[in-house]
Amino acid sequence: xxxxxxxxxxxxxxxxxxxxxxxxxxxxxxxxxxxxxxxxxxxxxxxxxxxxxxxxxxxxxxxxxxxxxxxxxxxxxxxxxxxxxxxxxxxxxxxxxxxxxxxxxxxxxxxxxxxxxxxxxxxxxxxxxxxxxxxxxxxxxxxxxxxxxxxxxxx
Amino acid sequence: xxxxxxxxxxxxxxxxxxxxxxxxxxxxxxxxxxxxxxxxxxxxxxxxxxxxxxxxxxxxxxxxxxxxxxxxxxxxxxxxxxxxxxxxxxxxxxxxxxxxxxxxxxxxxxxx
Numbered sequence: 548x549x550x551x552x553x554x555x556x557x558x559x560x561x562x563x564x565x566x567x568x569x570x571x572x573x574x575x576x577x578x579x580x581x582x583x584x585x586x587x588x589x590x591x592x593x594x595x596x597x598x599x600x601x602x603x604x605x606x607x608x609x610x611x612x613x614x615x616x617x618x619x620x621x622x623x624x625x626x627x628x629x630x631x632x633x634x635x636x637x638x639x640x641x642x643x644x645x646x647x648x649x650x651x652x653x654x655x656x657x658x659x660x661x662x663x664x665x666x667x668x669x670x671x672x673x674x675x676x677x678x679x680x681x682x683x684x685x686x687x688x689x690x691x692x693x694x695x696x697x698x699x700x701x702x
Numbered sequence: 703x704x705x706x707x708x709x710x711x712x713x714x715x716x717x718x719x720x721x722x723x724x725x726x727x728x729x730x731x732x733x734x735x736x737x738x739x740x741x742x743x744x745x746x747x748x749x750x751x752x753x754x755x756x757x758x759x760x761x762x763x764x765x766x767x768x769x770x771x772x773x774x775x776x777x778x779x780x781x782x783x784x785x786x787x788x789x790x791x792x793x794x795x796x797x798x799x800x801x802x803x804x805x806x807x808x809x810x811x812x813x814x
Contacts, residue, residue: 623748
């Protein structure tokens with residue numbers, strides 16, 4: 548609860564950027580209201596926020612960023628080439644991560660890199676739509692799931 | 703020094719604009735919904751990152767840069783969620799992807 552309060556307060560201060568009495572009081576009131584609502588929704592009992600994962604996530608984000616840039620260039624080439632060489636492929640992917648956070652991270656990171664979109668997530672299986680054969684092959688061969696696993700579960 | 707920073711930010715803005723434009727062109731050229739989403743994800747990722755990054759370089763180490771960084775992080779967290787919602791809704795509604803057709807048949811279709 549204290550962590551949430553600190554995070555909300557710092558968010559408010561960053562967004563407003565000025566410290567006037569009125570704004571400060573408004574911020575305090577909204578922080579308190581948000582915490583009351585979060586407690587009533589029992590959000591604090593489950594570890595939804597997963598703040599403890601944050602330090603390990605940075606390495607994963609860096610490698611994800613490189614992936615995103617690479618696949619951006621690949622998809623831009625496809626879009627701008629006159630023949631439009633697409634070959635849509637559906638791919639069923641088993642996820643190695645059991646937890647909800649891990650699956651969400653994996654699905655979102657697949658969607659985030661252009662050329663692959665997760666369109667269904669059901670019982671540990673992801674249905675991924677790929678724009679061409681190459682991106683499907685990369686996903687099939689790649690160790691994406693293992694990287695997510697390492698970042699989330701620390702294994 | 704300021705000149706280098708200025709040109710770096712201009713370059714990043716230019717690259718971002720190029721990717722936004724490419725995403726728009728792709729969204730028009732692609733044949734069906736799922737492929738269009740691939741094109742628009744160019745705008746979502748590289749476009750927004752480069753434009754926001756270029757503006758951040760231009761602003762220097764100020765509160766504006768911090769806000770731009772937070773905007774970028776929020777965009778990168780929320781855009782895959784909305785893409786998943788869109789794709790999953792289309793799938794649930796029974797819109798089948800053009801995935802089972804062979805490559806040649808598909809290429810012929812998109813040429814016309």
